[in-house]
Amino acid sequence: MNFASTSYEKETFQNISEIPKDLSNKDFTECIFKKCNFSECDFSSSTFADCSFIECNLSNIKVANCSFQEVIFENSKLVWVNFSTISNLLLSWEFKSCKLDLCNFNKLDMKNSSFLECTIKETDFINTNLTGSSFASSDLSGSRFQDTILNKTDFVLATSYYIDPLHNKLKWARFSKPDVLALLTGFGIVIV
Numbered sequence: 001m002n003f004a005s006t007s008y009e010k011e012t013f014q015n016i017s018e019i020p021k022d023l024s025n026k027d028f029t030e031c032i033f034k035k036c037n038f039s040e041c042d043f044s045s046s047t048f049a050d051c052s053f054i055e056c057n058l059s060n061i062k063v064a065n066c067s068f069q070e071v072i073f074e075n076s077k078l079v080w081v082n083f084s085t086i087s088n089l090l091l092s093w094e095f096k097s098c099k100l101d102l103c104n105f106n107k108l109d110m111k112n113s114s115f116l117e118c119t120i121k122e123t124d125f126i127n128t129n130l131t132g133s134s135f136a137s138s139d140l141s142g143s144r145f146q147d148t149i150l151n152k153t154d155f156v157l158a159t160s161y162y163i164d165p166l167h168n169k170l171k172w173a174r175f176s177k178p179d180v181l182a183l184l185t186g187f188g189i190v191i192v
Helices: 179-187
Strands: 007-009 013-014 027-029 033-034 047-049 052-054 067-076 092-094 114-116 124-126 145-146
Touching: none
Parallel strands: 007 027, 013 033, 027 047, 033 052, 047 067, 052 067, 067 092, 092 114, 124 145
Antiparallel strands: none
């Protein structure tokens, strides 16, 4: 598949591995990508609206000024992706059972984002607005939350997180036992 066109609508792309590395300035609307290998592709200034990525490899993709509107990522791998450069305009996405390791979501307005049953290791959420988002049943090992707005965010059944309540906003955030005790780590409290 050479992706020669600049616009795609209501198309399904399946089992594609021979993909050009430059996929910038493309518009995808209501498209489904299934079992595609987009590793190291450049999606800069592309728009994805009402699209789904299912069992895709999107590791080390470039997404500068890329737009994601009502996009679902399911059982996909997104490693080493610098999302901090995307367009915040109408940002709306959901990640289900994805691997999001070593990513950067810094300084994004990501209200109501969903990260359900994902592994999100060594990922940065610094100066990020995650109000109303969900990390339910996700593994957040080594991920960093600093000056992050986490009001009304759902961490129920999430594991391995460290969130300093003094350096993040947590009003009405939801946590479950026993992992909620990790919130005390920054206070030097020993629980026996």
